[in-house]
Amino acid sequence: MSFDLPAYLSERRVIVDAALDKYLPTADQEPDNLHASIRYSIFCGGKRLRPILALAAADAVGCDFSHVTPLACALECIHTFSLIHDDLPAIDDDALRRGAPTNHVVYGEAMAILAGDALLAFAFELIAECRAFCPADRVLEALVMVAQASGTRGMVGGQVSDIECEGRTDVDEKTVASIHERKTGALLIASLVAGARLCGASGAQENALRRYGEKIGLAFQITDDILDLEGDAEKLGKPLGSDLKQDKATYPKILGIEESRTLANRAAEDAIAALSIFDEKADPLRALARYMVERDN
Template sequence: MTEREEDLELRLRRCREEVDREIERLLEEDSGIPERLRDAMGYSLRAGGKRLRPFLCIAAAELSGCPAEPVLPMAVALEMFHTASLIHDDLPCMDDDPLRRGKPSNHMVFGEGLATLAGDALLLWAFETAISKLLPVFPAERILGAIGEFAKAIGPSGVCAGQVLDTDPSSRESEDDFVWRIASLKTGALIRASVLAGGILGGLEDVKIEALYNYGTHLGLAFQVVDDILDVTGKPEQMGKTPGKDSVQGKVTFVSTYGLEKARRIARDESVKAIDSLSCFGQEADPLRSLARVLLDRSS
């Protein structure tokens, strides 16, 4: 492991710890949540995960010298929505997966009804958390910009659109273009919004925001291609979810469209494009560059 990779691992671990502490504090702080709903929300929030999206948000904000602490509510909000999307994704009416992050999926523990409500609650709690905690710290126009990118990424032309294309066979187009569109919406939109939200809150100028847009776009594509590869090559104990589901469900993936070897080449190409997008930054962007490199070697 190189010095930069060691530094990245340290930063990722520190981010996970900060996000986990803030999640615990928020779960304990809000006394208005019914206990059973709190249990269901907390079950999935506490299930672990890479906390990749919070890290991207914080790392992007730090490009302007902004410290991590004031950006933490936005980072946590991104993780809240991501967790909500996983709860909904695992439901029988969606991907029907009984396993998530090495544990029974939310609906396997709490039932489909409460799992659905837990996901809904986390989605809305994300906005409440971001707005209420950011307002005392950042200018309103920056908050509106960050929240606007977040909302656009997860709405009917973002994550929701990607989920429809992924699960509804009648929505499918020519496979070659289609797989890129799914990836850019279902996975890429939130990853892109994570770096954009951080950059906007940090007050970066437009040319650097555009660079982050391109970085997030290519990183999101690389992430999804690797995810498709792991669905074929991964092991349940490493992935924390059921491998081989895409093939069983007849889903269009980069592997089914291009084959395993070309999919690996696409992942590498997108990683390089992500790194090249950051040419207007100096060493302050090295954590983002390192992330794009190590992403190719992930096992979960």
């Protein structure tokens, strides 16, 4: 029987959303407008991909995924912080996210900036909560992994390069790969490896998950680039062509759509191959690799 990925994703989203609702301050707590802004973006849809990867990594190494739930919530906080700030007029200037007005459109630019700041800070408080389930040294190691993946060597650094490459004609495939390895891939890898580290994974298991993360990051980003050109705007929740409008450095721009699609499919296959040391407990990760290239939003 094939693995039921839609049911799995739905079940895990419910778990993550319930945990986020428990951990995040309510909208009536001071400063109430800030907390309302935070909850607006956190609960405005979303695939919860990074949290689910952390939970799935725990499953794959034979650990109770509830031990890494605070980490999972922290990853969603960091991802949401990045989306709020990316949408700002100074960066991507997007008015829609997941079919709804972006945070700064609803709450103003100042509150959007502060909501992102608060989410990033709160993420590391949440990772520290894992000390209730995991040894303190593992918690510290996971925290460092996520911090590095989020900062100048990872997501933020990749975003800087993304901005700096807009409109340039000398951008090659190596440069595009470097941008997206940091902007997208780093946090995906950290989700997997930090989740496994908290659970006491072996070096071989961590290396396999790191390789898997590298490949799904590539597949995910290429698919995003393609969907921006030929996806369904209603399913994406935003207008098509934003990358083209801003002349972003993307895989389709450098390689063309068909070669990009081939590269994405090969990356998904390589990701599945990287999981060969795991048994059926890694089936959610195998199904997620296929999902990266088959999704429509």
